[in-house]
Amino acid sequence: MKKNRPLLIIEDSDEDFEVTCWALDKIGFTHPIIRATRAEEVLLHLQSRATAGDWNDLLPCLVLLDLNLPRMNGLQFLKEFRAIESPPAIPIVVVSTSNNPSDVSTCYSLGAAGYLCKPLSLDSYVEKLRYLTHYWFDAVTLPE
Numbered sequence: 554m555k556k557n558r559p560l561l562i563i564e565d566s567d568e569d570f571e572v573t574c575w576a577l578d579k580i581g582f583t584h585p586i587i588r589a590t591r592a593e594e595v596l597l598h599l600q601s602r603a604t605a606g607d608w609n610d611l612l613p614c615l616v617l618l619d620l621n622l623p624r625m626n627g628l629q630f631l632k633e634f635r636a637i638e639s640p641p642a643i644p645i646v647v648v649s650t651s652n653n654p655s656d657v658s659t660c661y662s663l664g665a666a667g668y669l670c671k672p673l674s675l676d677s678y679v680e681k682l683r684y685l686t687h688y689w690f691d692a693v694t695l696p697e
Contacts, residue, residue: 559585561613563592563630565622573617573682576675580683584690587613592622592630600637612641615689620649620656631663642696646685
């Protein structure tokens, strides 16, 4: 059930991760949070699960993906994730400071479920995360 499934944040910056956790705490978000700093590690884990046909472990019910990651960036992750044979049904929302229309369009064309442009104001970021978490954790029905 989604109430027990965690939120996965793929973010290499300690500062950005802490700000996101602070903002989530500020809105009363109580679901477990898992952090990965490297997209390729998440991808390898998911690929090994797909190969084994084993989706019994607690998969995240939502992924927040930084666009600008070292080694494998967010765009590469989206491409590789969609190439997994029988990928798990996990919505991926890209979180970035870029509001470049090309980035937004490319992310959606690669299967992103959403694109959140980080505002400069902390208050605005808190509000965007409030809307985002309300939608994904309260409003929609996600696969079991």
